[in-house]
Amino acid sequence: MKAAHYDVLVIGAGPSGSMVARNLSRAGYQVLLCEKRPVVGIPVRCGEATGPRKRLSDFMTVNEDFIESAFTGVIMHGAGGTTIRYDADKEIGVMLDRALFDQDLARQAVAEGAELQVNARVTSLSPAENGVRTVHIEQDGEAFEISAKMVVGCDGAESLSGRWAGLKTRQLPPLTCSAIELRVRAQDPNPNHLTFWQGHDTINKGYIWVFPKLKSGVVNLGSGELVPKMGAQNMYQLSMEYCHKLYPGAVIEEVHGGCVPVSGHMAEYTAERFALCGDAAHHTNPLTGGGIMAAILCGETARRRASATGCWGWARATRNGSTASSREWSTACRAAGCRCPRRSPASRSSA
């Protein structure tokens, strides 16, 4: 680490972490972005489908290198042989190369001045004291202590940071999807469509998906369900069965698993000098489990909250993503010792 103290320490360089780091660095804060993996974005545990270029470009620079293909329609196979096909006359979303996408976003954060450290696993957080939190980090067998005025937990679906900060982040099994995905070297007959199977013939509380990636010439095929009942086929068997049925003899290049928080709202996303973003805050679309766009939006919201006012009270003053009242905010700012204009000049001088 280049310093012992930062304005903001971001845990995890997935889309939410890199967006927070990029946006707050751009706003002038000194940001440390810690990623436990040796290489950002790898392994990819994602179907890699997200919204259209136009929507992505509202928040970030879209680089064609990480766009695999566009999709213009959806095919839904339901129960009893029912099929619904939707064709749009425009791009309704894109398939990403998630490894390149995550790496590009991390590079955008670094280009704005964030310091990225890989192999850097955050292991615990202290309570806020004297206006900072102390963060414990392990990197290449060494232990570090870094202090930061604000810590943002972007550590994904298996996040521990919220719990360290005293938030109730537990994901109950019936509210969490478990998913297995195969990367299959195959061509799908509907290369510009996302295809889903859902219903009692296949899978009830989840779906099976086929998402073609044209540049790479592969198909992401997977299945995810709210914790399957005892005796039900597990997600690996189901994904394999569909793979053999749809693409007999095709080579399966990778198999990944993960969980998707589809539990809806947590009571609190923030604590003193701490906020959660992305999957760590359970911010996925509960219908689809898609979380890339939500992660990016979270990164943008964090920037707006923190940088519009230069305010460290925002994390205390906002609840469930709602905007705090002016009074609530200024009380929180006083308590958080921030420098924003909501505080009186006298109290500001001591921040």
Ligand SMILES: Cc1cc2nc3c(=O)[nH]c(=O)nc-3n(C[C@H](O)[C@H](O)[C@H](O)COP(=O)(O)OP(=O)(O)OC[C@H]3O[C@@H](n4cnc5c(N)ncnc54)[C@H](O)[C@@H]3O)c2cc1C
């Ligand atoms: C099988 C599967 C398929 C999916 N398909 C789609 C899809 O098609 N479309 C879609 O929109 N969403 C999909 N999702 C969900 C999507 O992947 C997530 O919503 C998205 O990655 C959330 O981004 P994030 O930045 O919040 O978390 P992540 O992308 O999970 O990033 C968290 C980062 O934090 C790091 N980290 C964790 N703990 C620590 C620590 N202690 N210290 C330092 N670093 C740490 C991790 O290594 C990781 O890099 C899928 C998920 C799964 C499991």
